[in-house]
Amino acid sequence: MLSGGQVAGLIVAVFWAILVAFLAFVLLRLARLLKEATKMVAELGEQTGPLLDDMTSTVTRAGEQLDRVDLITKNVGSVTQNAAAVTTTVTSVVGGPLVKAAAFSYGVRKAIGARNQDGKR
Incomplete structure (x- = not known):
């Protein structure tokens, strides 16, 4: 039969054997994980260049x-300036005589109206 010390030693030995087996299993899994990570990093490095x-x-x-949009924007600015210049020109060419004609017709109407008023009295 085994003495108490021998049984305790046997239990400790079995415990250490289980602990070593567990640690070996964990280390193997860790090694496999590192190998896969290395493989993924290598593939990523190959895909990064393209x-x-x-x-x-x-x-x-x-x-x-x-650059093309910038050129188009500049051209639109030029067209806008040209349109403003044309508008100013048309306003001055047509607007001046139009105001004079309106003033003249207003004066004529007033004169005719005043004449009609004098004639009715």
Whole structure:
């Protein structure tokens, strides 16, 4: 038979064996996880180059489009200035004589109205 000390030693030995097996299992899982993480990082590194190239191309095209929009905006500003100048010219050419004609017709109506008033009395 085993003495009390031997039983205690046997229990401690079994406990340590279970602990070592558990730690070995955890370390194996950790090693597998690190291997997968390394593999994913490598794949990501392989995909990063083409992705950056595509992004550079997209940014370049966006810059070209912004240059075109800038040119269009400048042209619209020029057209707006020309339209304002035409409006001013038309107003001065048509507006002046139109006001004079309106004033003349008003004066004629007043004169005719005054004449009619004098004739009725």
